[in-house]
Amino acid sequence: MTDAEQARRSLAAGDTVTAGIHYERALAADPANAALMFDYALLLMHTGHARDAAKMLTDVRRLAPGDAQVLLALAACLRAGGAIEDALQAADEATRRLPHDAMAWMLKGSIDVRAGEYPRAETSLRRALSLAPGFGEAWHYLGESLHQQQRWEEAIHAYTRASAEQPGEIYNIAMCAEQAGNLELARSGYKQACHIYPDRPDILLRLAQTEARLCEFSSEHETLERFRRVVADGIPREPVLEAFPLTYLPLESALVRAALDHYMEAVSARTTAVVRLAPATPQPIPAGGRIRIGYLSADLGMHAVGQLVGDVFRFHERERFEVFVYSLRRHDDAVASRIRESSDVYVECEDLGVAGVVERIRQDGIHVLIDLNGPTTGARLEILASRPAALQLGWLGFLHAQQAPWLDAILLDEHVQPSTHAWPFDDRVVHLPVSVFPPPPRVGGRRQRERFGMPAEGSAVLASFNNSYKLDAALAAAWVEILRLAPRATLMVYLPPAARPGFLTHWSSIGGDPSRLMLVDALAPEDQADRAASCDLMLDAFRYQGGATTLDAVVNGLPVLCRAGQTPPSRLGVSINRALGLEELVVADTTEYVERAAWLANHPGELEALRDRVATIVREGVLFDAKRSAAGIEATCEQMLREKGILS
Structure with missing residues (x-):
């Protein structure tokens, strides 16, 4: 029996180690055998060696340039190895060669999900499902695309279709149900997910948050005790914990810090995969030149943040500042209209991927980029992790430590975080000379008991x-x-x-x-x-x-x-x-x-x-007084730009 035959027999028996040994021997004897290389690459991919598999499949493409199946396998390996741009090129070519292949369209859509191109991903995934309506993996990625677009009910439907093949989709269903306000479904889903994955701290944390929202205080306490037991030896790096409940649930600061570190490490890894632009090079602001200040948020509509910031944008001193607003989510309401009118440049970013937003911010020459989200729903932290601006600050949307190395500081005030209080985090805190809160709209309620x-x-x-x-x-x-x-x-x-x-x-x-x-x-x-x-x-x-x-x-x-x-x-x-x-x-x-x-x-x-x-x-x-709030932001930005040598 030849080494090639023994390799395939061992693989069929589930013995991947022996199969690998025989594939290597067979390729040593016949190094240009494209079929052998292809089979061995698939083995490498399925045993967690995606990058090695991708290198081998790249060689196979040169030997068999007309084989579209090689393109599909290469796209999958590049996706698994985090080479998103190269993976997308392979998937694009695969869909051109195989326009009626559901797998090709699923791969293209899944890679776009990884790249943050959610509307584009949805188009490809729906194409895959039109060709193969029962394609569970395509339903999963469609769920992810809709999830990120905050179309909760549609995402629940997609994840439910995917759950026919993967019961663990109940966790994704629960997350969408929680965001949609269906707390009973969320609680039920998280409990089912805990039964499937009993040692997953991320699921336990979300269950505790849902129990908090349901005011089930005893259940919340019990779930947190179970969570503490699971992380007693340390918080795993994957899957990361949701950041928001870390800000208020009664957890030790060392645990919160470690969880935030892992969260931001995951953001950095995703950023490396989807953005290949070098960080912005600081350019000095010429004498008399205006500072370009950019605000980045998904909440610039009928949301607490949107309602608070509109007048701040309007009252920036235009002789010294030019105001750019980057809205990560499209809003069509009175609040969004007021924000548009208060901005010098307003950019709708919902249909732009991460790399597209980063490129636009860099083209606009932004000196100061202020993030109004932090790690909350709708945020795309990969934009900030790409460092498109010389000075990057966090304000208002996440009033807590972030452990985000791409932020030069988070803006608070002396009352929210007194200088005399312990601060067990790495984030630099800069105190605004005014309240951290800008003024709300004045409604003028009437007393009518x-x-x-x-x-x-x-x-x-x-x-x-x-x-x-x-x-x-x-x-x-x-x-x-x-x-x-x-x-x-x-x-x-x-x-x-x-x-x-x-x-x-x-x-x-x-x-x-x-x-x-x-x-x-x-x-x-x-x-x-x-x-x-x-x-x-x-x-x-x-x-x-x-x-x-x-x-x-x-x-x-x-x-x-x-x-x-x-x-x-x-x-x-x-x-x-x-x-x-x-x-x-x-x-x-x-x-x-x-x-x-x-x-x-x-x-x-x-x-x-x-x-x-x-x-x-x-x-x-x-x-x-919105003018005082705007002036406080301006004074802080000018001081920090001077520290960096960008403003004289």
């Missing part, structure tokens, strides 16, 4: 309008005690319907009286303004305080009581209250939080005077 079913004046209505994941067991216990000490008060809590069973179960279990609660739905902004104006005191969360929510409350005359925490997300209300000069609404611990809230609830005259004071501060514009 009867309209919202509230008790008559004189009986305090305490309120929480924060998202459900910000609530926790300690906060609920404090609220129960406040209502015990303030027997005439009512507590209004915004909760989505899915979160109410969990919250009410916990509330009753700790002795809370459900009749003292008003559970309410989300309202349109103008109606929420009236509802906030009709309440007496907002009780901020502990682990992740309100940002835009607190600003919206204050601008409508509603005071917000907050407890100073140890992390930036647990100090957002501190920043806002201190910027307003409302030190009496910042307390040091839970005992003081309970006592202050109860005292105010029991003294309606004092509470009314406090509301009047907040309204006066808002009218006088102490905090709500």
Whole structure:
């Protein structure tokens, strides 16, 4: 039996080691045998040696240039080895030669997904599925493309079709369900995924986040304990953990730091695969020249970030700054229109891949690029990791450490991250000379208690309008005690319907009286303004305080009581209250939080005077001055450009 025959027999028996030995012997005797090389390359690919396989298949192409199957295998190997640009060239040629081959179109689409070209990927993958409707791998990558385009229900359908071949797709289904707000489906999916992959910390973390959103505090605690056991010996590099829940779930800072390090390492690896441009070379800004400042975000529409930044863009000093805005997601609403009008150059980037956005930013000659996303939904951090600008900063969208080596600093303020507090991360923190928060739109709510079913004046209505994941067991216990000490008060809590069973179960279990609660739905902004104006005191969360929510409350005359925490997300209300000069609404611990809230609830005259004071501060514009916010950003950028020698 020849070595070639023995190699194929061993491979058929599943003995890849013996097969490899015989393939090498056979090729030593016949080094130009294209068929042998092709077979051995496939073996290398399936045993995790994609780069070696790609080199061999490149040699096979020279020996058999007309064999389109070699192109398909080469594209797959290059994709697996991270050579995305070369993989795409091979796949493009394969689809030209095999226009009716579903595999060719699937490979092309999957490579475009890796390159961040999601709309283009969708086109190829739908072509593959028109040729082979049951092609599970094509359904999976179509799901990824739709997932990244935030088309959650369509992505769920695609992943569901793929799950016929791969039950693990339930994890992807759960992620999309969570983003779509279907928390019950998300929880069920994550639990199924945990059963399939019991030692995957990324799944456990997402399950804990979903349980937090459902206000299932005991389940969240149990899941986090299981998570800690799984990562007791260290956090694996793959798969990476979602960054956002790391900012507020009760996890040790060393663990959070390690998880963020792995997250950013994965971004760097993807960047190397899809962008071949060298980092931008800093060019000095000539005397009298304008600084080109670029803002990058997927949230420049009806989103908390979009609502806050529009006036900042408008009030940049145009004699010194030119404002470029790069929108990673298309928005067609009033907020997006205002942002477009406030920009000198507005670039729609949804249909551009990562390399295309990087090239555009470099062509525009941006000196300062400010990321308004951080590692959140819709972000494309590979753009920043490519270093298209000389100075890159993180602001507003992710008020926490990132461990992102491509950021020169993250912008906070002295109240969110005091200089005296420990900072166990590598990110440089630069304190803005103003509040980290720009001013919100002024709505001007009207006090209409009867309209919202509230008790008559004189009986305090305490309120929480924060998202459900910000609530926790300690906060609920404090609220129960406040209502015990303030027997005439009512507590209004915004909760989505899915979160109410969990919250009410916990509330009753700790002795809370459900009749003292008003559970309410989300309202349109103008109606929420009236509802906030009709309440007496907002009780901020502990682990992740309100940002835009607190600003919206204050601008409508509603005071917000907050407890100073140890992390930036647990100090957002501190920043806002201190910027307003409302030190009496910042307390040091839970005992003081309970006592202050109860005292105010029991003294309606004092509470009314406090509301009047907040309204006066808002009218006088102490905090709500977009010009000051823009000037603070400008001063910080100029200082850091001087540090780099770019601005004299």
